[in-house]
Amino acid sequence: MIRDWVELNMTPGIGPRAAAKLLERFGSAEAVYKATRAELEQLRLPPEAVDTIIARDLLPRAEAEIFAVKKLGGEILLLDDGVYPSPLREIYDPPIVLYVKGDWSDCLDRPCIGVVGSRRCSTYGQNAAIMLARDLAQRGVTVVSGFARGIDAAAHRGALEAGGRTVAILGTGIDEVYPRDHKKLAAEILERGGALVSQFPLGTPPVSENFPYRNRIISGLSLGVVVVEAAENSGSLITARLAMEQNREVFAVPGNITSRNSFGTNYLIKGAGAKLVQQWQDIAAELPPQVAATLLPPSLAEQKLGERKKDVSMSDRLSLVPEGLSPAEHLVFKLLTPDTPAHVDWLFDKSELPISELTAALLSLEIRELVRALPGRCFVRKL
Amino acid sequence: MIRDWVELNMTPGIGPRAAAKLLERFGSAEAVYKATRAELEQLRLPPEAVDTIIARDLLPRAEAEIFAVKKLGGEILLLDDGVYPSPLREIYDPPIVLYVKGDWSDCLDRPCIGVVGSRRCSTYGQNAAIMLARDLAQRGVTVVSGFARGIDAAAHRGALEAGGRTVAILGTGIDEVYPRDHKKLAAEILERGGALVSQFPLGTPPVSENFPYRNRIISGLSLGVVVVEAAENSGSLITARLAMEQNREVFAVPGNITSRNSFGTNYLIKGAGAKLVQQWQDIAAELPPQVAATLLPPSLAEQKLGERKKDVSMSDRLSLVPEGLSPAEHLVFKLLTPDTPAHVDWLFDKSELPISELTAALLSLEIRELVRALPGRCFVRKL
Secondary structure (H helix, E strand, O other), rough: OHHHHHHHHHHHHOOHHHHHHHHHOOOOOOHHOOOHHHHHHHOOEEEEEEEEHHHHHOOOHHHHHHHHHHHHOEEEEEEEOOOOOHHHHHHOOOOOOOEEOOOOOHHHHHHEEEEEEOOOOOHHHHHHHHHHHHHHHHOOOOEOOOOOOHHHHHHHHHHHHHOOOOEEEEOOOOOOOOHHHHHHHHHHHHHHHOOOEEOOOOEEEEEEEEHHHHHHHEEEEEEOOOOOOOOOOOHHHHHHHHHHOOEEEEEEEEOOOOOOOHHHHHHHHHHHOOOOOOOOOHHHHHOOOHHHHHHOOOHHHHHHHHHHHOEEEEHHHHHHHOOOHHHHHHHHHOOOOOOOEEEEHHHHHHHOOOOOHHHHHHHHHHHOOEEEEEEEEEEEOOO | OHHHHHHOOOOOOOOOOHHHHHHHOOHHHHHHOOOHHHHHHHHOHHHHHHHHHHHHHOHHHHHHHHHEEEEEEEEEEOOOOOOOOHHOOOOOOOOEEEEEOOOOHHHHHOEEEEEEEOOOOOOHHHHHHHHHHHHHHHHHHHHHEEEOOOOHHHHHHHHHOOOOOEEEOOOOOOOOOOOOHHHHHHHHHHHHHHEEEEEEOOOOOOHHHHHHHHHHHHHHHHOEEOOOOOOOOOOHHHHHHHHHHOEEEEEEEOOOOOOHHHHHHHHHHOOOOOOOOHHHHHHHHHHHHHHHHHHOHHHHHHHHHHHHHHOOOOOHHHHHOOOOOOOOHHHHHHHHHOOOOEEEEHHHHHHHOHHHHHHHHHHHHHOOEEEEEEOEEEEEEOO
C-alpha cells in the first residue's frame, strides 16, 4: 500500500538508514506496520519512532498527502513499485519514497549527468556550468542538479537554453519552491519536459540537514557528477565523494589556484581522482561505451567502442595519412601502427630526428588525436 | 682537450644527435679529430660537417672562444670532465659542452625544479609563477627556467624575491642577453648567487630552432618541471613531454577552462599525467623522500619518509585524537587505524552514521590530512 510507504517515510526518526534497517528486516512498508513493538525495538530505533509506528499516528497525514500530491499533478514512487529509477535503487540507502512532478520518466530514461557546485560562485563558474549543461543537453543528456542558487541554477538554465531536459532534485517538498526567486525556473523546467524530484514530504521547509540527502539523489540518478566550482568546505565536495561511494564517475572543472571557488574542484582532481573537464567531450568519453557512442561524433565514438568496430574499413584508415602534417609529424606517423606500441627509443632510432623534434611531433599528433601515448613511453596510432 | 669539445660543439651540422653518434663511435672529442674521413663518412653525417672536422676549420675559433669565455668570467663544462651536472649527463643526447657563468655548482648541488610557461601569459600566470618560485626558493630549491619573457621571467624573479637561487638556461650564447630588456634580470641572477647556462657558442643569436634544446636542459637539470601556463601550441607543452621522456616529474598549474593560457596546462593534467599543483607542497610531496624531507614541515616529511620513521613515537601518535573534530569525525577517526584499511561499508556499519554524514566526516578528515583514502573505497589513518 502506497500509504504505508508514505507514512513510514514521514515518520520522524526514520531516516534512510533506519528505513533501510526496517526494510531489510521486514521486507516492505506494509510488513513494518504489521510488526510487534518487541520486533521493532530489537532494531534500536529511536523510541518515539517506534511509538509513532505502533500507534499509526501519521496514517491520516499520509492519506491526505497522497491526495495532495495528485492534486498538485505529481506522483509518488515507491522503492519496490517497478518504476522507481533503478540506478537510484542500487545505492546504499535509497530513499524509500520519491515525490516527482513533470516528465520524470522520459528524463530519467536518458543518460543523466549531475552538474553541481557552490551557491556562491564566480561568473566564471556560472559560465562554465551553463556551457557544459548546454553542450550535454543538446546531445540528449538529462542534466540533473540541486536547484540551488549559483552553479545549480546555471546548470538547469544551460540545459533549458539548449532546449534540453533537466531534473531538479529538491531539498524541500515538491510543493515548496526554494529559493523563492526560483519560481520561474521551476515552472520553466516543468514546461520544457523536465522534472522536480524530492524524497521529502510536502511542506518540508529548506533545512540544511536535508541537503546532503538531496545530493545523494543527484549522484544516485546520474552516470557521473560534474563539480563546476566548490570552495574548501563546500557541500559539493561531499556530493563528489558520495558519487564516488556510489561508483559514479566524478568530474571537476579546474580553475585558477588563486580562486577560492576553485579550491575544491582543483583538490578533487589532485587528490581524489576526479577527472578534469575542459569540455563536454571529456565527460562523454568516460561514460559507458554505448552511451558515449550516442553522444560523441562517430570518430571518437568508434575509438570508444574500440574492438567492436575495428573491422570496419580498418585497412582504409591505415593507408590514409592525415593532411596538414609537418615533415617530422608525417615521418613519425608513418612509423606508428595501431596494433604494436612503439617505444620512444625505437622511434628515436628509426626517425633519426633529434629527441626534441621527435617529442614535438608526437605531442602534436597526440593533441590532434592521431596517436595515443601509452604507459612506458610507448605510442600507437589511434583508429 | 677542451678545444676539441668546443670545436666539435660549434661545428655546423653537428647537433646533439650527431654528437651522440660520434661519441658513441669514437669515445671522445679528441678521438673524433683523430678519425679518418672514411670512418666519419660511415656515420652518415652531413658532408659539410665531415669536411669541417677533417680540415679542423674551426680550431682557431674554438681556441679564441675558450679565451673569451674566461674573460667573460664564465666556464666551459665538458660531458666527461667529472663536474658536468650528472642528471643532465643521463638524458638521451646531452649537450657535449655547457657554457656557464655564475655560481652554477652551488646552484646545481641543491634540488632543482624547472618552472616554465608561455611568453604571452596572463597576470594570473605571472602571479602563480612568482608565488611557486618564491615558495620553493625560500626552502632551498634552485628554480631553473628559460629566461624568456612572461612565466620564465616571473619564475626567476620569484626566486630572487625570496633571496633564493635561480638558474637561467639560455637559447643564445652566454654573452648575449635576450630579450634585451632582461639585462638587469641577468645581472641580478648573477649577483644573487644564481647562474646562466647555455649549450651554444658565444655570439649565438636568438633563433627559434635553438629553444627546444634549451628546454631539454631545463628539464634535464631538474627533478621536476612545473608548467604554469601554456596555450594549445605552446613550447612549454613540448618541454613537459621532454621532461616525461627524461623521467622527470611533470607538474601543471590548472586554470580557468575559458583561458587560452591554461588550455595546455589543463590538458597536461587531463591527458598526459601531469600532477596538479595548487601550492608548493604539491611539488615537494612528489620529490624523492630525502629531498621532500628537507623541504616539507616535519609532519608531512615524516609521512613521506613513511616506513623508515614509523617507530618514532607511533604509540604516542595513535593514542592522540586531534582537536576540533566534530562528533561524527571523532567517531570515524577512532574507528580508523594506520595499518588496516577500513572499507567504507565496514565504517558504515560500525559508525551507524548515515552514509552522507559518514562521507562528510571522511572527507573532512582527509582534507585535514588526518586520513588517507585508498583505492577500493578504503581508508586509513595517516601518521
